[in-house]
Amino acid sequence: MDFGLSSDQVLFQSTLRRFLAEQCPTTRVRAIMETETAHDPALWQGLAELGVPALIVPSEYGGAGMELLDLALAAEELGYACTPGPFLGHALATICILEGGSPAQRERWLPAMATGAVVATVAWGEAGSQWDPQSWSTSYDGSSLSGQKLFVPFANVADLIVVGARRPDGSPGLFVVERSAAGLAIQRLAVVDMTRKVQHVRFDNTPAIPLDGSAALQRAMDAGCILIAADAFGGSRRCLEMAVSYAKTREQFGQVIGAFQAVKHQLANMACELEPAMSFWWYAAHAYDHIPDQAERHAAMAKAYLTDIYDRVTRDATELHGGIGFTWEFDLHLWFRRAIFDRGFLGDAHYHRERAAKLAGW
Amino acid sequence: MDLRFRPEYEAFREEVRTFLAQHWTAEDRASAPPVNPRGMSLGTSVRTDERATRFRLAAIERGYLYRHVPRRYGGSEQPFDPLKLAIIQEEFRKAEAPGELIGQGPSMLVPTLLEHGTEEQKQRFIRDTLLGKIQWCQGYSEPGAGSDLASLRTRAELDGDFFVVTGHKIWTSNADTADWMFALVRTDPDKPKHEGISYLLIDMKSPGITVRPLRQMTGEADFNEVFFDNVRVPVSNLVGQRGQGWIVSRSTLKHERNLIGSSLLSERVLEGVRFLAQALELRGRPAIQDPVLRARLVELETKVLANRYHGYRLLTMQARGEEAGLAGMVTKLYGSTLGYDVARLAMDLLSDRGLLAPGESEAPAMGMFITAYMWSIGILIAGGTANIQRNVIAERGLGLPRDPAVQRSQTSQR
Numbered sequence: 001m002d003f004g005l006s007s008d009q010v011l012f013q014s015t016l017r018r019f020l021a022e023q024c025p026t027t028r029v030r031a032i033m034e035t036e037t038a039h040d041p042a043l044w045q046g047l048a049e050l051g052v053p054a055l056i057v058p059s060e061y062g063g064a065g066m067e068l069l070d071l072a073l074a075a076e077e078l079g080y081a082c083t084p085g086p087f088l089g090h091a092l093a094t095i096c097i098l099e100g101g102s103p104a105q106r107e108r109w110l111p112a113m114a115t116g117a118v119v120a121t122v123a124w125g126e127a128g129s130q131w132d133p134q135s136w137s138t139s140y141d142g143s144s145l146s147g148q149k150l151f152v153p154f155a156n157v158a159d160l161i162v163v164g165a166r167r168p169d170g171s172p173g174l175f176v177v178e179r180s181a182a183g184l185a186i187q188r189l190a191v192v193d194m195t196r197k198v199q200h201v202r203f204d205n206t207p208a209i210p211l212d213g214s215a216a217l218q219r220a221m222d223a224g225c226i227l228i229a230a231d232a233f234g235g236s237r238r239c240l241e242m243a244v245s246y247a248k249t250r251e252q253f254g255q256v257i258g259a260f261q262a263v264k265h266q267l268a269n270m271a272c273e274l275e276p277a278m279s280f281w282w283y284a285a286h287a288y289d290h291i292p293d294q295a296e297r298h299a300a301m302a303k304a305y306l307t308d309i310y311d312r313v314t315r316d317a318t319e320l321h322g323g324i325g326f327t328w329e330f331d332l333h334l335w336f337r338r339a340i341f342d343r344g345f346l347g348d349a350h351y352h353r354e355r356a357a358k359l360a361g362w
Numbered sequence: 363m364d365l366r367f368r369p370e371y372e373a374f375r376e377e378v379r380t381f382l383a384q385h386w387t388a389e390d391r392a393s394a395p396p397v398n399p400r401g402m403s404l405g406t407s408v409r410t411d412e413r414a415t416r417f418r419l420a421a422i423e424r425g426y427l428y429r430h431v432p433r434r435y436g437g438s439e440q441p442f443d444p445l446k447l448a449i450i451q452e453e454f455r456k457a458e459a460p461g462e463l464i465g466q467g468p469s470m471l472v473p474t475l476l477e478h479g480t481e482e483q484k485q486r487f488i489r490d491t492l493l494g495k496i497q498w499c500q501g502y503s504e505p506g507a508g509s510d511l512a513s514l515r516t517r518a519e520l521d522g523d524f525f526v527v528t529g530h531k532i533w534t535s536n537a538d539t540a541d542w543m544f545a546l547v548r549t550d551p552d553k554p555k556h557e558g559i560s561y562l563l564i565d566m567k568s569p570g571i572t573v574r575p576l577r578q579m580t581g582e583a584d585f586n587e588v589f590f591d592n593v594r595v596p597v598s599n600l601v602g603q604r605g606q607g608w609i610v611s612r613s614t615l616k617h618e619r620n621l622i623g624s625s626l627l628s629e630r631v632l633e634g635v636r637f638l639a640q641a642l643e644l645r646g647r648p649a650i651q652d653p654v655l656r657a658r659l660v661e662l663e664t665k666v667l668a669n670r671y672h673g674y675r676l677l678t679m680q681a682r683g684e685e686a687g688l689a690g691m692v693t694k695l696y697g698s699t700l701g702y703d704v705a706r707l708a709m710d711l712l713s714d715r716g717l718l719a720p721g722e723s724e725a726p727a728m729g730m731f732i733t734a735y736m737w738s739i740g741i742l743i744a745g746g747t748a749n750i751q752r753n754v755i756a757e758r759g760l761g762l763p764r765d766p767a768v769q770r771s772q773t774s775q776r
Contacts, residue, residue: 002364003444003674004682069363244760259763261749264756271755272692272699276672280664283671286363301664308661353660354653362640362650362659 003282005073013073019050020081026331032084033194033334039085039119039157048116053090057098061110068223069285072230079234082334084195088227089121089153095223096122096162096174100216105209109160109176120160122220123149123177123201124346131347133172133217138165138203140175140210144183145203151345155186155199163201163208164217174213174220181206193341195334222288222296224346225303229281232310232342233274235335239317240270242332246321266316273309281306300356304349310339365674371445378426378453385420386459410494414460418493426450427462428492431472436489444677466535466618467491467498471544474561474614478602483563487542499537500618501545501564501588502611504530509750511546512555512608516590518547518562525549525562525600527570527593535744537573537586540566544614546607553605561607563599570594580736581719616690618745628666628701631734635659635708638726642711649711658707665700672696688759695751698741705735 005013023046032040047053055071057063064070071091078087094113097106097120112118125131126138127150138147145165155161159179167173177184183204191197244267247258257263284298314336318325325332343349390413421427422438429447431437440446454461462468472491475484490496507514516529527547537543543564550558566573570593575583602610636659639650649655672693679686708731709716720729742748756762 002681003671003678004363006363244762247762255766256763258756259766261753261765264762264765265749265752267760267762268695268752268755271688271759272695272752275689275692276665276668276696279671279675280668282363282675283365283667286365290365298667301660301667304661305664305668350657353657356660356664357656360660362656 003279005282009070009073012070013077016050016052016074016077017080019046020077020083024081024083026082026334029082029084029195029334037154037157038194038197039154043083044085044116044119047085047087052087053094053116054114056091057094057110057114061106061114063110063114067285068226068288069282071223072226072281072285075227075230076234079231079338080238082195082235082238082331082338086119086121086154086157088196088224088231089158090116090119091227092122092220092224093120093158093160093162095220096211096213096216097176098216099219100174100211100213102212105176105211113160118159119154119157120162121152121154121158122224123152123155123161123163124221125149125151129347129351131221131351133164133221136164136166136172138163140165140167140173140208142168143207144205145175145177145208146205148200148202150200151198152186152201153196153198153345155201156188156197161201162211162220163203164213165208167210172213172217174211174217175208176211177203177206177208181208183207191341193337195338196341198345218296219288221346222299225299225352226281226285226288228342228346229284229302229306232306232339233278233281235338235342236270236274236277236306236310236313239313239332239335240267240274243267243270243317243320263320266320270313270316274313277306277309297356297359300352300359303346304352304356307339307343308349310335310342314339365445371449374446375449375453378450381421381424381426382453382457382459386417386457390417391458409460410463415493415495417460421459422492426454428468431476431488431492435476435484436492442681444674444681447677463492463494465498466500466544467494467496470500470614470617471498473617474544474610475601477613478561478610480598480601482598483601487563496542497536497540499534499540499543499566499588500614501531501534501537501543503533505532508533509747511611512559514546514548514559516545516547517551518549518560518595520549520597521594523597524594525560525597527562527564527590527595529590531588531590533576533585534573534588535585537566537588538575538583542566543588544601546611549607550605556608557605559607559611560604561601561610562595563601564593564595568593568595578740580733580740615745628669628697628704631701631704631708631731632659632662632666634727634731635704635711636663638708638731639711642715642726644711644713655707655711658710662700662704662707666704669697669700688755691751691755691759694745695748695755698738698748701741702738705731705738709735 024043032038051064052074054063055066055074056068059065097109113120126136138145138149145163147165149163161177163175163177164172165175183206185202187200189199247263247267248256250257281302284302287294287298318332318336321332324330393413394409418427425438425440428437429440433439451461468491472488475488487496502511504514504516516527516531518525518527543566545562545564546559547562548558549560570591572589574587576585576587577583578585639655639659642649644652676686676690712726712731715726716732718725718729720733722729757764
């Protein structure tokens with residue numbers, strides 16, 4: 001047994017981190033998030049050149065054929081740098097097509113998605129915090145979709161939207177809608193996490209192409225939970241680093257505040273939560289590819305666990321900075337907002353814990 | 363990352379099962395001597411009767427127990443393989459077979475001796491400690507030296523081939539039943555406080571030792587005060603160099619914190635809580651259907667699993683020869699906090715049934731959970747209090763400066 005990253009994974013992660021430190025410092029993050037789309041094609045292209053959207057695409061479709069853990073390590077770095085852009089929705093749409101597409105459908109979309117030339121997203125949520133596919137009301141009548149989906153990331157820049165809806169027999173399935181499709185209306189929303197904007201999307205007899213969604217849907221949702229957990233971890237680690245470095249330089253009462261036990265202990269508690277949490281999402285990502293009977297439950301637990309931690313770490317780090325931490329100019333709120341996205345998107349922690357309880361047969 | 367049980371591991375599991383079927387029969391299982399309540403409260407298997415010892419010897423011979431200890435000292439000297447270790451632990455637990463003993467001797471002293479002991483000390487103590495023939499207690503804390511352990515004052519003065527020990531230890535678990543103590547004593551009072559300390563092995567039957575039990579909040583008396591009045595200890599019982607006891611003790615402490623932080627205890631208590639939640643009713647319905655309780659159960663199960671996977675990660679780092687660093691420093695704080703949270707969930711689940719003391723026949727699970735709850739607070743203190751752990755994490759793990767008050771006190775001692 002080996003429970004650690006390979007040297008290739010470590011190298012990939014450090015390369016990506018260096019790239020983001022250079023190409024996407026928080027000044028750039030702010031500039032991008034203030035735009036209408038929060039999507040910077042040049043940055044996206046840079047990520048594509050590093051192979052990020054191609055990571056889990058099989059090599060026959062021009063991808064790197066890696067595992068979810070590799071993709072999650074990328075998500076961690078994007079979370080660490082608070083990178084704006086369509087990564088999450090694009091990755092989930094990729095998994096939907098990978099898991100549910102026919103060979104012809106895969107051939108049609110995956111190569112362009114792997115290079116990032118085609119940007120895709122997923123439309124899953126519905127009004128009333130309904131992320132459970134059994135509760136969806138958007139329907140597919142055999143050729144087109146009707147209904148509305150909430151919180152679709154980067155719907156306004158996506159070329160493809162993978163929509164979750166009911167099939168004619170009532171069972172949930174996945175359907176691909178192309179940007180040019182008729183009867184597609186996108187409503188912009190003001191959102192807390194400006195690095196990952198979401199929109200409402202209405203479908204009015206919108207032509208859609210069905211995927212074989214029965215197993216793909218759950219797979220993609222599990223992957224989403226794990227990618228969010230990894231994003232939350234990356235963001236938490238960054239906030240802890242910022243707080244530690246502030247505590248080492250900020251002086252009060254004639255000494256750096258990091259010498260005070262109250263400050264030290266708060267930081268130690270954050271570090272103490274983060275170390276085992278990292279081991280947990282690694283395991284969850286690994287289970288997704290290798291331990292099928294544990295995959296869904298671990299994904300649910302990882303989402304709830306890591307987003308809880310992210311919430312607390314961003315809160316504690318902000319408090320530790322004092323007044324400066326509460327200003328717009330200071331960067332902490334970028335992660336604070338991102339933590340709010342991670343908690344709410346795909347369903348809250350309580351929902352996922354209840355799911356984990358049910359999956360255990362309780 | 364590779365967590366797969368490849369075919370060779372499935373074969374190994376079969377081999378372990380066959381061994382257990384042959385060497386640990388239903389009759390062996392049923393022959394258990396009365397359970398030691400202390401063992402229960404700490405969640406450890408303390409069976410050391412003749413059957414258990416005979417079985418352990420066979421298991422060591424086969425390479426299943428004490429794999430990290432060389433054969434010449436009584437271990438089975440196997441290559442490091444955490445997956446095999448996990449299989450052995452799993453199968454032994456299923457068969458209720460006596461596994462490795464844990465506790466001060468096997469878990470803390472043995473690794474310390476392996477690292478710092480003389481050949482003679484290793485030969486003399488390790489084998490018997492691993493089989494439970496020698497029971498150990500740990501003589502660290504003193505009335506004036508708890509968190510600030512290095513200010514301990516128990517003296518050991520050299521007199522020919524002997525150290526003469528005089529002083530007072532406290533919070534010494536099992537001193538009343540232990541055969542030997544590993545102790546920190548001050549051999550050079552004029553040196554700076556961390557440098558004048560030595561690590562001694564003391565025979566508890568030596569003249570001049572008085573043990574006085576201290577009753578703790580659980581109502582039991584697991585720990586004691588120990589008084590030394592001119593106790594003579596042969597120089598050959600010094601572990602490491604004279605004056606280097608602090609360095610030797612850090613090796614012990616690391617193992618103690620790993621032991622306390624290990625996931626096993628919380629895993630077992632949580633298993634019990636889950637079982638109880640399915641068996642008990644709370645306000646007219648099965649407790650497991652209570653949404654708040656379900657959420658807390660999943661939350662704690664997640665953390666218990668995180669603790670387990672974190673252990674895998676540490677083992678891997680060890681196998682790769684990497685420094686555990688921050689990852690290693692958090693284990694005690696995480697594990698002990700978790701132990702408390704799990705036990706507290708048990709108390710909430712018991713509701714008013716938690717009023718019943720251990721031993722009351724009406725108490726669910728013989729009151730085990732109230733004992734576990736009280737002990738979980740003791741564990742937060744043992745091996746360095748939670749706040750001391752936070753200092754360690756912050757200063758050594760995150761690189762924050764030491765507390766100025768502590769710095770001042772150390773400068774003035776020098």
